[in-house]
Structure formats: structure tokens, C-alpha cells
Ligand code: GLY
Ligand code: MN
């Protein structure tokens with residue numbers, strides 16, 4: 001997480017809203033993400049926990065946020081102490097003073113004082129909110145505090161009796177993006193679009209997938225952004241491997257290149273996929289598959305409106321894709337029956353989108369009870385249909401299917417080695433869906449024109 005784009009007042013507003021929904025007699029505990037060792041004394045680049053960051057903006061490991069609605073000091077931050085020697089080696093720390101001055105803590109303490117300070121705060125509180133079951137060490141620590149509080153029962157102290165998963169309150173808040181978050185997401189999307197344009201303009205037959213990956217990261221890093229997930233840079237048959245991340249093959253004349261790469265800016269993800277021909281010109285088959293995926297994507301985006309539910313874009317994409325596959329002769333039979341039997345899954349095996357925000361697959365339930373969640377302004381979803389026909393790809397044989405016999409035959413070779421996904425980030429508004437990633441071209445002519453330059 002780099003530049004701090006969300007103002008302090010926004011973090012304070014979120015804490016207030018959460019505490020109002022927690023109610024009195026409660027306490028929320030949020031640990032920072034641990035720093036994860038990579039090997040010996042080297043650690044992976046640090047990434048703060050999204051829930052913790054959403055409420056504090058505090059970027060350091062070894063910290064705990066405590067929210068106590070109605071208390072004289074409602075927001076406490078436990079953090080690493082200042083330490084001149086450690087800071088010379090490993091970098092600056094906010095320390096308790098910085099936690100109060102820069103991050104809005106009403107009071108801050110060193111982690112070493114956690115037990116001493118926290119235990120009395122849990123006494124006579126009814127409910128504890130925290131994310132249970134994600135971090136065994138933290139679960140154990142919380143249970144330790146609760147047991148120590150219970151041990152004081154004979155002195156008249158009441159221990160918390162109710163434990164509530166914090167995400168029930170917090171994740172619906174994260175699902176509905178505030179204007180300040182949408183501004184950062186727009187910028188994260190803009191950077192990722194520029195990276196995809198750079199990849200299109202650089203790509204030539206004979207280059208390696210990792211060289212294109214380097215172009216993408218060049219753009220991310222030149223804006224102070226990082227990546228929101230490891231980039232997929234997949235040429236030719238690799239484009240049919242959904243989570244391909246080896247990125248180490250040569251790019252061949254006549255193949256497609258599928259790039260799924262998103263930036264992370266101040267904790268907010270973008271998630272874009274573009275597919276284009278390595279040599280800058282779509283072949284007839286590539287173009288037919290591509291235009292079909294694009295039509296499915298446009299049909300799906302059109303469903304991202306208040307009042308429509310989360311699965312409507314997927315339904316729209318599946319129908320368009322299935323109709324197109326029948327027209328191209330790649331799927332045999334009746335569209336409704338093919339959809340019912342899910343035969344499109346031979347070429348389209350994933351779903352059409354997911355929530356997007358601080359996490360690339362963001363928090364928020366997809367269903368409320370039995371029903372799909374209905375879109376509301378401020379929600380952001382990806383829309384990412386695709387078709388994948390690998391070398392040796394098979395489909396139900398049309399002739400035998402008419403006789404009621406399910407027999408697989410290989411797809412004609414001219415359709416093989418073509419994997420196409422087109423992915424955009426779409427904001428639900430009161431009116432038209434807003435495509436945050438529109439600056440990365442996706443019309444065939446626009447892609448070919450950009451690649452000619
Ligand atoms: N890049 C991950 C996804 O598209 O869901
Ligand atoms: Mn995605």
C-alpha cells in the first residue's frame with residue numbers, strides 16, 4: 001500500500017458508522033496482517049489486512065485496533081514502539097505518538113502492554129466483535145483474554161458472553177463504496193488501462209510473455225501502484241489456462257495474447273483482462289470468438305443496474321455465448337436446452353464477475369438468504385466472460401447428439417489455441433453502468449489501430 005489517498009476523516013467516519021451498528025456494551029478487535037517470511041530472514045512485501053486498513057489507514061504490522069463504542073476513548077491502537085536501531089535497519093515506525101497524531105487514535109500503546117491494557121477493557125462488556133477463524137494465533141489470544149476475564153467472576157466481573165463475526169457489520173460497508181473510494185478505484189483502473197495499452201503497443205512476435213509483464217509493471221510502478229494479483233500473461237494455448245501465471249513462453253505470430261492484470265493503489269484493486277493478437281491482426285477465427293465474447297460482455301454490463309440481481313449479468317453472458325457458439329457451429333442443438341444442460345461449460349467454465357474493492361475478489365455476500373443480492377449504486381463488480389478452446393479441445397458431436405447419443409469430438413483445429421476473456425470493472429450508478437476501465441480499448445478496430453502505432 002503506497003500513497004495515502006483516503007483522508008483521515010474518512011477512516012474516522014467509518015469507525016463511527018461501525019460503532020453505531022455495534023451498539024453499547026461491545027468491543028471490536030482488529031489485528032493487523034502479520035509480516036510473512038519468504039525465506040530465512042527475508043519477508044514478502046508487506047500487505048496490510050483490508051479490514052484493518054479500511055478502519056485505520058495504519059500501514060504497519062504488529063498492531064491491534066480496538067473500538068469501544070460509548071467509551072471515553074473509543075479508538076485505541078496498539079502498535080510497535082519507536083526504536084531508533086530497528087528504524088535504521090527496517091524503516092520508520094509511527095509509534096504510539098504517530099498513531100494518535102496521524103491515525104486518529106484516542107490513545108495508543110506499545111504491543112508489549114496489550115494484556116495489561118486490554119483485559120480491563122473487556123470486563124463487563126457483553127459482546128466481542130472480531131474475525132473468527134482466520135488467524136489461529138489471534139483466536140487463541142482472544143480466548144486467553146476472555147478466560148482471564150472469566151477467572152475474575154468471583155470479584156463481580158462479567159466476561160463477554162457473545163462473540164460476533166465482525167464481517168457481518170463491516171463487509172456490507174465495504175461492499176458499498178464511498179465517493180472517496182470510487183475516486184481511488186478510478187485511478188487504479190486508469191493506471192491499469194494505461195498498462196494494458198502499453199502492452200498492446202509493445203507486443204511483437206518473438207517476445208517472451210515476461211517481457212510484456214515487465215511493461216505492465218513498468219506502468220504500475222511509475223504511478224506508485226503495485227499489483228492487485230499476480231498478472232496472467234498468456235500467449236497461444238496458455239490463454240486457455242484460466243490462472244496461468246508462469247508467464248515464461250515465447251509469443252508466436254498468429255497466436256492470441258490474453259493479459260489479466262490489475263493495479264493496486266492505496267489498497268484498492270483494479271482487475272482488467274484484454275485479449276489481442278500477438279501480430280496486431282485478428283485472424284478470422286480469433287475475430288469471430290472475440291466478437292462473441294465482446295457481445296456477451298456488453299450484454300452482461302447492461303445488466304449492472306440498480307434493481308437487477310448479481311446473477312443477471314452471468315445469465316445474459318451465458319445466453320449470448322451459447323447462441324453465438326451454436327451459430328458458429330461449435331455447439332450443437334437448441335440454445336435453451338444447451339443452457340439448461342450447461343453445455344456451454346465446455347468453453348466457458350467460470351462465472352461472469354465478482355465484487356471488486358480493496359480485495360480483488362472483494363468482500364460482500366452474493367446472496368441475501370436464498371436470493372441473489374440486488375445491485376445498488378456504489379457497488380463495483382467485474383464483468384469478465386470468456387471462451388477457451390485449447391489444443392485438443394472437445395465438444396459434444398452434433399450429429400450423434402441429434403440421435404440422443406453424447407459423443408465427444410475434437411473441435412476443428414482452426415478454432416484451437418484461442419482463449420479470449422474481456423474483463424472490465426463496472427460501477428453501479430443510479431443510471432447507466434459506469435465502466436471504470438473503459439480506457440483500455442476492446443473493440444477489434446481500436447485494438448488493431450493501437451497496435452499499428
Ligand atoms: N484476476 C482474477 C480474476 O479475474 O478474477
Ligand atoms: Mn476478475
Ligand code: MN
Nearest residue numbers: 260271272423
Ligand atoms: Mn482478472
